[in-house]
Amino acid sequence: MAVFTKLTKDEIETYLKDYSIGKLLSYEGILEGIENTNYKITTSNNNYILTIFEKRVNPEELPFFMSLQRDLVTHGFDCPLPIENNNGLIINKIKGKYGVIISFLDGKQIQSILPIHCREVGSMIARFTNITKSSKLKRNNSLNIETWLNIFEKCKESNDKSYYKYFEILEKELFFLKKNWPTNLPKAIIHADLFKDNIFFIEDKISGVIDFYFSCEDFIAYELALAINAWCFDSKTGFKSKNYSSLIIGFKEHASLNINEMKALNVLLRGAAVRILVTRLHDMIYHPKDALVIPKDPKEYLKILEWHQKNTELEL
């Protein structure tokens, strides 16, 4: 659905000349992306992804995203490895934009989430943050509670009455979060976008994690909260307790949570729901009529938020 920058065979071949990854055999645009342009390229050597960064990624932050992925791979974590060209450069120009070549991961996203997948996700988050908690890389979360407030203020400029219910709930909730957001929990570089489309599976095992362009330093327990909301709720049937307990079991195989993290979980889950809710609401209100990408329904995350407001005692 979204190949924003069109490339010809010649343009890709010219770009590949500086690399030692073999001769271009074929290429195809990947439609799933909604932020950047991605091509799957097949060379005489292997498959790779050529990513061209569109306006939503800040070029100054590209070195962070590339270093993070490389550090993860060198610690044995399965994610794309950014490939250096013959000059030792990872980030290069193509058609006036920044591009990178990263290794191709086998596997695909799963269709229906089962507890076994959630256990894998929990385990993956623990291994990820075990690696990144001592990382020297720095990037603040650009979608933190202050940003949610700003996005919400922008949403409220809308005159569309159908959103008033959202505004009312979010007004109160943001006030609550502002007052109760924890300050002193263990941090690490987190992925911060562990939705189903960013985690590949082969059979029921994670084969790799992609799309690191929200990654930032934040609470490990906030990463868990984001993942719980994404993996343990069904838009029809609501909270899925077996998914939840499996995710936590998976996490605890490789890491542990302290008492402050446990106490803060409900607030983090509500914040994690608001994080997605306000951005979806914003995109729904302000998406251009001719957008290539259909905005996601904010309602799903309103329900998740309301569930956490009522169920404050989830056990860890």
Added chain:
Amino acid sequence: MAVFTKLTKDEIETYLKDYSIGKLLSYEGILEGIENTNYKITTSNNNYILTIFEKRVNPEELPFFMSLQRDLVTHGFDCPLPIENNNGLIINKIKGKYGVIISFLDGKQIQSILPIHCREVGSMIARFTNITKSSKLKRNNSLNIETWLNIFEKCKESNDKSYYKYFEILEKELFFLKKNWPTNLPKAIIHADLFKDNIFFIEDKISGVIDFYFSCEDFIAYELALAINAWCFDSKTGFKSKNYSSLIIGFKEHASLNINEMKALNVLLRGAAVRILVTRLHDMIYHPKDALVIPKDPKEYLKILEWHQKNTELEL
């Protein structure tokens, strides 16, 4: 045939505690190794190789071997990636020896060499040296012409008359090589041990290259010469011209040879044959009676040397 250092499940689990590669599920010693001890270990995350370095590898050189493999992988070349533990260390102690964990490569060595495989080998050498010709890593070839002379002197101390024919031929050949060895050819870090057992294939495509413990800086054309001897001669039928032309075609897909390299080829091929011949002869004469590893027959490489002495005009 050669798991020199035996490890228990507990010992491997203890070693893995410092890594973020998941929980140990199973492990098995790999019998093919003749230099180091290798275990294939399967964790909840993936397959890996645990290598323990035995006495033939100089511990001071381990950082070179590890950095080389990491540089190759980050340039898109398929070889094992050394995995860092949570302290950022690749080389760690296990049972009083040095050990590393590297990623596991799928694929296996091929049984019968066809031209299609030789083309892959030539192409791989070009891509390898395109990456390493600007490498800042340094390691001299510890098996250079001076070393061959020393090894040969040691061989000649033997009183076993069955080797006298070898001694006579090598005496003259080493004199010839000493006089004619080129000095000014393009260099790169080369693998220097590209035998069939160190190149894995999936179907007829190379899936990866292993065992970098002879890698060093030397002539790119010498790497080609070593590979030609290893891939384009059959112990029964001799020189295989289709294998040879395929290997050269593969190489030329990604690199070129200058006039000096072409002129030096015959000398390099003879030197490459002597390199293997003298070490095999030495191992045959001096291997301990109770050795785990059966020495390889030097005769195969005597024939290759004699072929190059007679056929000095191979076309590149």
